[in-house]
Amino acid sequence: MLVAFCQETHITLTDYVLRLFDEYWEDIVGRANRELVDSQLRQVKAKDGALIALGKAAQPIVDEVNIPASELRQRVYDQIPREELLAAIEVVLALTGKGPRTFHSFLSTRYRSIKSFSAGMLDQLVFEHAFEGDDFQQAMELVSDWQSGRRRKLPDKVPMTFLLPSWKAFVEPFEGEFDRQAYELSVLARLRDLLRSGDVYVRHSRRYAGPDTYLMPPAHWKSHRPDLLAHLGYRDATAYRLDEHLSDLESHLPLLEKLLAEGGDIRLDQQGELVITPLKAGGLPKSVVALRAVIDRLLPRVELTDVLRGRPCGRGGCLDRLFE
Numbered sequence: 001m002l003v004a005f006c007q008e009t010h011i012t013l014t015d016y017v018l019r020l021f022d023e024y025w026e027d028i029v030g031r032a033n034r035e036l037v038d039s040q041l042r043q044v045k046a047k048d049g050a051l052i053a054l055g056k057a058a059q060p061i062v063d064e065v066n067i068p069a070s071e072l073r074q075r076v077y078d079q080i081p082r083e084e085l086l087a088a089i090e091v092v093l094a095l096t097g098k099g100p101r102t103f104h105s106f107l108s109t110r111y112r113s114i115k116s117f118s119a120g121m122l123d124q125l126v127f128e129h130a131f132e133g134d135d136f137q138q139a140m141e142l143v144s145d146w147q148s149g150r151r152r153k154l155p156d157k158v159p160m161t162f163l164l165p166s167w168k169a170f171v172e173p174f175e176g177e178f179d180r181q182a183y184e185l186s187v188l189a190r191l192r193d194l195l196r197s198g199d200v201y202v203r204h205s206r207r208y209a210g211p212d213t214y215l216m217p218p219a220h221w222k223s224h225r226p227d228l229l230a231h232l233g234y235r236d237a238t239a240y241r242l243d244e245h246l247s248d249l250e251s252h253l254p255l256l257e258k259l260l261a262e263g264g265d266i267r268l269d270q271q272g273e274l275v276i277t278p279l280k281a282g283g284l285p286k287s288v289v290a291l292r293a294v295i296d297r298l299l300p301r302v303e304l305t306d307v308l309r310g311r312p313c314g315r316g317g318c319l320d321r322l323f324e
Contacts, residue, residue: 010204011204011205011206012206014125014202014204014205015205015206015207015208017121017125018121018125018195018202018205018207018208019207020117021117021118021121021192022192022195022196024117025188025189025192028107028110028113028114029103029107029189031106032103032104032106032107032110033103033106035103035106036102036103036105036106039106046091047091047092049088049091050087050088050089050091050092051088053080053084053085053087053088054085054088054089054092056079056080057076057079057080057085057088059079060072060075060076060078060079061076102166102170104166104167104170104182104185105170107185108179108181108182108185111181111184111185114185114188115147115184118147118184118188119144119147119148122140122143122144122147122148123144123147123148125202125203126202126203126204127140127191127200127201127202127203128200128201128202128203128210129194129199129200130198130199130200130201130210130211131194131199134161134162135159135160135161135162136159136162136187136190136194136200138159139158139159139160139162139187139190140187140191142155142158142159143183143184143187143188146180146184147184154178154180158178158183162190163186163190164186164190167182167186167189167190168186170182170186171183171186195208198211264277265277
């Protein structure tokens, strides 16, 4: 009883940790996106002020008729003080230079907080991978070694094929430049996506369990197999079932050969590839068309203004302006 209790507690705690990771990641990504929007709004405001200042400074420069070159500098400063002009130039240089343009930059400011949670999770939980078409498993092992302190240096070849384009630009902003913190965050983001899709599952978990755990264990299946086959009416012979399906397939071959010879909707092209013409949608029955016409005649004819009347559209008062 105690062993069973400990096992169930282990499973419950594993699911709880993974749920915390999922919710925490969603929260910090949401905050990073909000900070990005706030930053962009501040940039727009600063850009507008800088453009106005530079516009005032440019007016005397292009006025070649009324302002001689010897008085140009003083006339520019008359339009806008030197300190304001320098501040506007700094704003323009900051906007055109390297700066945060995606939420990833704001997410990286929480790296230490994320690592304090993810290091133990990656080290203690056993993750299994259903898909082996990329190098994500190797990337997870590398990040786990980094965050647990078992490894400090970069390997000769860092796993990168699993990265999505947006994350790859964050990990390698320039050719030959590698951001290790961004790489670790990209692995954690990919881990969350794969846990949700079921491509990565966790041992000793109920919510993120592997597909094999939903099947009958092989030892139990061997003892229950004869009874199940008898219940379904199948013979306990795999070869017999294969022969039965093969005979059924061969019985349909003459019809297929006839259809291919006719060259209609099902045919072979010049390369020997099977071509099936898509089916065309049939028209509506006359009874449906007639019923639609009857319903249409019963519906009242309402003007657009009558529909909108009494329906305020937001705080802007657009309906009032419409009637004006």
